[in-house]
């Protein structure tokens with residue numbers, strides 16, 4: 362079963378396509394938990410910790426996710442939106458947990474047949490098969506560092522990254538850090554990956570679940586990018602909408 366958490370039309374808030382009007386499909390489920398990002402939320406009166414997309418990660422929220430059993434359900438969602446859409450972003454959770462899901466594959470085929478530019482936002486831990494349907498897609502690979510709280514073996518899968526880099530000429534890495542991560546060696550963690558993939562652009566952005574946290578963490582990340590020649594990415598949606606869902 363394919364689960365859809367939400368869909369909305371907004372601007373891309375971060376990374377290479379910042380500012381580009383985009384139709385977002387957020388799929389439910391993730392193979393990581395990333396408690397290190399420290400977003401606290403309550404389920405059945407129990408406090409849990411996860412990332413800022415916890416409602417698309419934690420299966421306790423599944424009852425609020427839409428079950429998608431066929432392509433027509435996704436196509437009908439397009440009919441809610443106007444005709445000038447050119448960029449479609451598939452995000453999550455981790456959308457590539459559906460890498461073998463027939464409806465997900467049909468959806469990619471449909472989007473390509475309509476000439477949409479597709480970006481898949483992934484954590485880079487799931488290999489993409491070398492088949493045409495996965496070509497000519499932008500992969501925004503948000504690799505997780507030790508500040509995510511996940512074990513190295515879970516969060517870094519070099520073969521999966523290689524499979525994506527092999528199939529797409531439009532790939533970039535995105536790292537989410539703050540001053541603490543910088544002091545704890547984010548430069549070494551990132552450069553260890555960069556050495557293996559020297560041609561892939563690297564964007565760094567600040568941890569920030571809301572405007573205040575983003576503003577607090579951004580200056581250190583800007584300095585870090587200047588020092589290391591990485592590309593600073595802001596998080597426009599956080600600045601504008603303060604971390605509200607649906608933007």
Ligand code: SF4
Pocket residue numbers: 391392393394395412413414415418453454455484505
């Ligand atoms: S990989 Fe991304 S969506 Fe999944 S838990 Fe980590 S930060 Fe959240």
